[in-house]
Every structure is written in C-alpha cells, then in structure tokens.
Amino acid sequence: KRVDPSYWYYRFEDYALIHVLANGIGSTPLEHVIHPAVACLAHYDEANQTQLLHTLRMFMKCRYNASAAAKCLFVARSTLLNRLERIAELTGIDLDDFEERTYLAMSLHVEQIGSVLATKQ
Helix, strand or coil: CCCCCCCCCCCHHHHHHHHHHHHHHCCCCHHHHCCHHHHHHHHHHHHHCCCHHHHHHHHHHCCCCHHHHHHHHCCCHHHHHHHHHHHHHHHCCCCCCHHHHHHHHHHHHHHHHHHHHHHHC
C-alpha cells in the first residue's frame, strides 16, 4: 500500500522484487547497499543541475539501447552518448560488466524504493 496507495487490490508478483529488496536490506542504511555510482551521480546532479542519474536509469530501462533511451529522454543520440561518457568518467562504472550492471540495476531499484517509502511515511 505504501508504493501504490490508490490501488484496491494487489498481486504479489507485481511487487515481489520490491518486497525482496525492501526486506532483504532490513535495517541496513541505503548508502551501504546501493552502488557508489548512484550516490555519486545523485550528488553531482544536485550540485550541477544535471540529470545524469536519470539518464543512466533510462538507458538501463531501455535495455542499453542508446537510440531508444535518447528518444525517451527527448535528446539527440549523440547527447545521450556524451552523457554516458561523462557518467563513466565520474563513476568509473563499466556497463559491459554483467555483475556491475546487475548491482547498478538493483541499486537504482533500492534507491527508488527508499525514496518512495520515505515520502509515504
């Protein structure tokens, strides 16, 4: 109910990942669980009025398809590629590494869940 309070019924399979992530973390602070790149980009975005974290999230959500992500972000593909280069410079992440991509994806979910749950309480 904290994630979608306006729904009148819920199917567990729709929230299974959220449940596993939220309960698997327990009382561990989010900053200890999420990939350091997520926090780095969040701080950079706040300080520089950019949207690099959102860019990374959309790129991953679009299954690493630069053209699709650029379209979703309403930017040119070259702009998206420049942002991805900047993200790599700032964070040192390697999106070709499966384990790092998995950790980043989990971290982006955890970060979103944490912000949703924090605003609902």
